[in-house]
Amino acid sequence: MKRRELLRAGAFAGAVVALRPPMGQAQGQIQNPAQGSELTPAQRGVDAANDLAAPGWKPLFFDEHQNETLIVLSDLIIPATDTPGAKEALVNRYIDLVLAAEKPEAQKAFLNSLSYLDGESMRRYKAAFRYLKREDQDDLLHTLAYAKAGSGWTGEASGPDVGHGHFESLKQRIAGAYYSSQIGEKELGWDGAFAHGPYKGCDHAEGNHK
Amino acid sequence: MSGLFRLEDPLAQTYDVIVVGSGATGGWAAKQMAEAGLKVALLEAGRAVSPKEFTEHMPSYKLKYRDHSPEIARTRPVQKQCYACMEYNYEWFVNDLENPYSTPQGKPFTWQRLRILGGRSLVWGRQSYRMSDNDLKAASRDGYGDDWPISYADLAPYYDLVEKYVGITGAAEGNEMLPDGQFLPPMKMSCGEILMRDRVKAKFGRTVTIGRAAVLTQNHNGRLGCHYCGPCERGCSTFSYFSSPFTTVKDAAASGNCTLITNAVASHVDMDNAANKARGVTYVDRLTRQVKEVRGKSVILCAQAMESTRILLNSSTREYPNGLANSSGALGHYLMDHVVGGGAYGKLPDMKTTASANEPQRPNGIYVPRFRNTPTSGKHSRFIRGYGFQGGAEMDFNFGAEGYGTTFKNAVKEGVYQISLGGFGESLARWDNYVEIDKDLKDAWGIPALRISMTHGDNEAALMEDAAATAAEMLEATGAKDIHLQANVEMPGMAIHELGTARMGTDPKKSVVNPFNQTHDVKNVFVMDGASFVSSACQNPTLSMMAITVRACANLIDRFRKNDV
Numbered sequence: 180m181k182r183r184e185l186l187r188a189g190a191f192a193g194a195v196v197a198l199r200p201p202m203g204q205a206q207g208q209i210q211n212p213a214q215g216s217e218l219t220p221a222q223r224g225v226d227a228a229n230d231l232a233a234p235g236w237k238p239l240f241f242d243e244h245q246n247e248t249l250i251v252l253s254d255l256i257i258p259a260t261d262t263p264g265a266k267e268a269l270v271n272r273y274i275d276l277v278l279a280a281e282k283p284e285a286q287k288a289f290l291n292s293l294s295y296l297d298g299e300s301m302r303r304y305k306a307a308f309r310y311l312k313r314e315d316q317d318d319l320l321h322t323l324a325y326a327k328a329g330s331g332w333t334g335e336a337s338g339p340d341v342g343h344g345h346f347e348s349l350k351q352r353i354a355g356a357y358y359s360s361q362i363g364e365k366e367l368g369w370d371g372a373f374a375h376g377p378y379k380g381c382d383h384a385e386g387n388h389k
Numbered sequence: 390m391s392g393l394f395r396l397e398d399p400l401a402q403t404y405d406v407i408v409v410g411s412g413a414t415g416g417w418a419a420k421q422m423a424e425a426g427l428k429v430a431l432l433e434a435g436r437a438v439s440p441k442e443f444t445e446h447m448p449s450y451k452l453k454y455r456d457h458s459p460e461i462a463r464t465r466p467v468q469k470q471c472y473a474c475m476e477y478n479y480e481w482f483v484n485d486l487e488n489p490y491s492t493p494q495g496k497p498f499t500w501q502r503l504r505i506l507g508g509r510s511l512v513w514g515r516q517s518y519r520m521s522d523n524d525l526k527a528a529s530r531d532g533y534g535d536d537w538p539i540s541y542a543d544l545a546p547y548y549d550l551v552e553k554y555v556g557i558t559g560a561a562e563g564n565e566m567l568p569d570g571q572f573l574p575p576m577k578m579s580c581g582e583i584l585m586r587d588r589v590k591a592k593f594g595r596t597v598t599i600g601r602a603a604v605l606t607q608n609h610n611g612r613l614g615c616h617y618c619g620p621c622e623r624g625c626s627t628f629s630y631f632s633s634p635f636t637t638v639k640d641a642a643a644s645g646n647c648t649l650i651t652n653a654v655a656s657h658v659d660m661d662n663a664a665n666k667a668r669g670v671t672y673v674d675r676l677t678r679q680v681k682e683v684r685g686k687s688v689i690l691c692a693q694a695m696e697s698t699r700i701l702l703n704s705s706t707r708e709y710p711n712g713l714a715n716s717s718g719a720l721g722h723y724l725m726d727h728v729v730g731g732g733a734y735g736k737l738p739d740m741k742t743t744a745s746a747n748e749p750q751r752p753n754g755i756y757v758p759r760f761r762n763t764p765t766s767g768k769h770s771r772f773i774r775g776y777g778f779q780g781g782a783e784m785d786f787n788f789g790a791e792g793y794g795t796t797f798k799n800a801v802k803e804g805v806y807q808i809s810l811g812g813f814g815e816s817l818a819r820w821d822n823y824v825e826i827d828k829d830l831k832d833a834w835g836i837p838a839l840r841i842s843m844t845h846g847d848n849e850a851a852l853m854e855d856a857a858a859t860a861a862e863m864l865e866a867t868g869a870k871d872i873h874l875q876a877n878v879e880m881p882g883m884a885i886h887e888l889g890t891a892r893m894g895t896d897p898k899k900s901v902v903n904p905f906n907q908t909h910d911v912k913n914v915f916v917m918d919g920a921s922f923v924s925s926a927c928q929n930p931t932l933s934m935m936a937i938t939v940r941a942c943a944n945l946i947d948r949f950r951k952n953d954v
Binding site: 217218219220221222223225226227228230255256257258260264273276277280281282285317320324325326350354355358359360361363364366367368369370372373374375376377378379380381383388 | 442617
């Protein structure tokens, strides 16, 4: 559906500097319809972009080992190249924030995937994932990263390709967190402006579309 | 906004017209009646809205949850099912805890709505299509249901009027199922869409056209052309898409004849039983819960199809024990919502452009008008009526790329050219799809709430099954690979095109309103929103709803001039 597509596209494209300063209202204020401003934080101009980079940050949901594991894993899945990677984008902090607000089923599913990674690591290398040598981490991920032919991920904790399923759900979280960050937007070429009209569409000669 | 309106006690006078609801239809009713010199009270259940709360240019990384807030579900578990209910704007949508409704076991219905000045016109999908006599007189052609009592010729002048004011971008096609209109220049198609247009026409003879949308492609009526930032549903600082607060409601205010009463949760129509006429509307102040009555010589309900019907059902009197203007018993029945869930998507690997976060975002897609059961196609063996497709083809980032590390990071940027078509099918008008008052359930203002009972039937399922197959064959003809079919029937309400429940007709025994949206039973009560639809067709209905409102208003203005209200 186009409407849904546009929404999804909008989540990654478009965008810029807020057009007005924050209105000084406390973030996270309880919204009673009879008393509150009846505006979302975004509509009030609240800018939460730097919240996760605050000094003294502590996880809301993860324990220290889970947090450290996620940092190591995210750095392997989206490493720094000529552009910053997932570690610099603090994807662990964003995932922690979202998970803390999600339902127990979603929390459990994420932790199960993370634990699966550690379990496989201990089975093969006798150590948790974050303590492995980089090349062993890479070898382990490689065995999980590609779907084995003839098997599919069903979301159930069974079946021959369960490892790939756990990998994919961790990767989706990490990629979602990375590409929705300011670093991620820039990775996709975003130049900081919100609008780039007009929409030119196709200007190729007939029968010469590429 | 409110500063533009009259400031005296709004309840001290008797208005010529009370309009309930300030959305796409209510805005038009207020504008037309007020500009004709009549005194109008416009009731809106929600608060006023300001351009200061628009967020269309705010990048998602500034949001606490980057537009993936799990918190919305606490107060808006139903509303979050709407594509447009986002971390940016969820306060525009109703709080589900305050606005309950019930459904029978096994018959889920998602009712997605806003209570704020402008209603859903703030976040609508903007697609704007005319109906034709193939829709309005469908019963005569295939024997199912009832014809509308009006024809295309009755509506055409009002389509013209509405389109010229609203500003509809589109391309004329001369298609028998989709009458052309008063178009602003069409938006451009992408390469993939042009390929689809040409190859589908060559292979199947079907029309693929650029979407017709209520978005300005040039400056128009004091509003600026679209700047292609993308997310219209967060508001538009240039007012380039049509929403009532900044167009029709603004005009109504400028006339000096319209009093806007916000935070007025309409409860019921008050009757002068001796005269068999409405004398006003009772509402509950949204914030204080004070019960108030506004008096008027006529009442126009534009509250949204099911809300208008709810008001009538809650207005029972001794004379009308089953709901006001319900001597037919049809009030509440024939609820419709387009069926969605059938279509296909795939990739166009031959396209070699690159994705870019800086690309202009076209707030519009492509459209395939109905090609089943048309005068030229003949009758289909498995279903009646038909469906249209919305879709598109564009380069996007390849977030689904496999692997990890540098390989993955590069593959995302290389992108993938995606192509898709999603069907919107006609929802047949059926007596057993209906709303009624749930006697055990009240909203936060003490007003009895609705019980909604609706399912899509076999014909709707057959439409979506066919839509999956025809979408796939059109993608294949375009050259798409990795094509996935979807033949689902999504739950009713998902199209957000609720229609019917106070249907139009000439027979007072079978319908609620006459061809000018006047209730058969009570001469000065009108239902001018989507409730009056006799059939749903498969086109997005808002444009037709607005044209029907304006036509009905012209008739009512005439009645006022003849002193016949």
